[in-house]
Amino acid sequence: MKKNTLFAMFVMCSLGMTTYLGAQTTSKKKKKKKTENKINADSLAAARAADSLAAIAAATPPPPPEEENPFADLVASDSSFANDFELDTSRPVDGYYKQTNLRGAKPFAFPKENKNNIKFYKRIWREIDLTDSANKIFAMPGETLMQLIMDAIKYKKLIAYQDEHFKKQLTYDKVLKIFTDSAIVPIFDSITGEQTGTKTVFNDFNADSVTKFEIKEDIYFDKTRGRVITQVIGLSPVRRLKSSAGEYLGEQHPFWLYYNQCRNLFAAREVIDPQQDIYNESYDDMFVQRRFRSRIVKESNPADLRIKDKYPNDEARQKKESERIEREIQNYKRNLWKY
Numbered sequence: 130m131k132k133n134t135l136f137a138m139f140v141m142c143s144l145g146m147t148t149y150l151g152a153q154t155t156s157k158k159k160k161k162k163k164t165e166n167k168i169n170a171d172s173l174a175a176a177r178a179a180d181s182l183a184a185i186a187a188a189t190p191p192p193p194p195e196e197e198n199p200f201a202d203l204v205a206s207d208s209s210f211a212n213d214f215e216l217d218t219s220r221p222v223d224g225y226y227k228q229t230n231l232r233g234a235k236p237f238a239f240p241k242e243n244k245n246n247i248k249f250y251k252r253i254w255r256e257i258d259l260t261d262s263a264n265k266i267f268a269m270p271g272e273t274l275m276q277l278i279m280d281a282i283k284y285k286k287l288i289a290y291q292d293e294h295f296k297k298q299l300t301y302d303k304v305l306k307i308f309t310d311s312a313i314v315p316i317f318d319s320i321t322g323e324q325t326g327t328k329t330v331f332n333d334f335n336a337d338s339v340t341k342f343e344i345k346e347d348i349y350f351d352k353t354r355g356r357v358i359t360q361v362i363g364l365s366p367v368r369r370l371k372s373s374a375g376e377y378l379g380e381q382h383p384f385w386l387y388y389n390q391c392r393n394l395f396a397a398r399e400v401i402d403p404q405q406d407i408y409n410e411s412y413d414d415m416f417v418q419r420r421f422r423s424r425i426v427k428e429s430n431p432a433d434l435r436i437k438d439k440y441p442n443d444e445a446r447q448k449k450e451s452e453r454i455e456r457e458i459q460n461y462k463r464n465l466w467k468y
Contacts, residue, residue, distance in 0.1 A: 236396035236413050239360070248350040250357070250461065253454065254435075255423035256367070257342040263422035266402045266415065267342070274412060275366055276336035278386065279304070281394050289384035293345055293363050299384050307383040308334045308368065341367035343382065343426070344416075348458060350465070357462045361388045361416055388416070425451045 259268040267274040281287040283301045291297040316326045345363040350356070365385045370378040395412035415421060427435040440446040 234397050234411065236392040240354070242351060243353065246352045248352065250348045250350060251458075252345065252347050252362075252429040253425055253458075254427035255344050255346065256426045257344065257421050257423050259340045259342070261422050266400050267412075267421070268337070268340075269400075269402070272400075273336045273339075274342070275339040277394070277398060277412075278366070278391075279334070279336060286394055287386060288390060289386065291384065293365065293382070293385045295363070295385065295387050304384055305334055307381075308338075339366045339368065341380075343367050344388075344423070355466075357465060359419070364388055364391060364416075424448075425454045428454050 257264055257267070259265070278287060282289050282304055285301075289299040289301075289304050291299055315324050317323065318325050343365045344361050345365075346359055346361045348357065348359050351358055363385050365382045368381045368383055370381050392413050395416070396414075398412050400410055400412060400415065426437070436447050436450050440450065
């Protein structure tokens with residue numbers, strides 16, 4: 130009885146396992162069939178999309194070729210140009226010879242002289258003609274020495290003196306009044322055209338009207354250093370006087386400047402002249418190094434006469450006398466140590 134029961138149970142388990150395995154096989158076949166159907170549908174959709182893109186590509190013209198980037202070699206290929214290449218905003222410099230400007234520069238100090246070691250030779254006055262090509266650095270258009278001086282007097286950076294002895298000071302208004310030219314202009318009636326009177330018209334100051342400077346300098350021998358020294362003492366513009374009819378009346382020194390008071394201003398103002406290879410130099414350098422062409426117009430004498438006062442209306446004799454004094458100074462320097 131027990132054997133029959135066990136056999137019946139074994140048969141029932143075998144039938145259950147067979148049914149379960151058959152169901153699993155049927156389920157796998159159904160899933161495989163669904164997957165194959167989905168793959169076939171996707172392939173058909175992809176083929177249709179490819180055909181559509183081909184039709185669009187055939188109807189649309191090809192895009193123009195991209196422009197070659199001239200900076201491609203300057204940056205990495207895996208990064209953008211805008212992020213890796215920054216604009217250089219450093220201040221431009223006009224050539225490697227160009228140094229910083231002279232704004233704020235200070236003049237070098239002259240050696241302190243011991244009066245006991247100085248043998249005074251003479252005092253002379255020189256005229257610097259700005260129309261001479263050798264002196265055009267002082268009258269460059271838009272950057273004239275005269276305009277610099279007038280601006281400094283206006284803003285109280287320089288003191289103008291009435292005479293060469295530096296006794297009485299002048300204000301800017303008084304200096305400007307000296308330079309202001311006036312002319313008498315007739316007045317006409319607007320209806321009849323007849324002259325009804327005259328009026329005085331004042332012209333504005335023009336720095337270009339000053340075409341000469343005069344310097345006063347001392348020449349002395351320093352026994353300590355054993356050399357002859359020429360030092361500028363004063364500086365003055367020279368103004369030509371004309372009548373209302375335009376006739377030349379003579380020359381005038383509107384004011385004088387004490388040169389030592391000018392040095393701070395002149396040392397901080399740069400002058401440039403490419404034709405004469407002048408760079409990074411100041412007005413103070415030009416005067417101290419005597420880089421100008423001048424003519425002697427006066428030497429110290431008991432009568433305090435100028436050369437043109439000695440030989441009026443004789444320019445040839447005036448030039449000859451000026452050259453004589455210049456030659457005498459050079460001979461003094463040359464023969465100083467001659468035994």
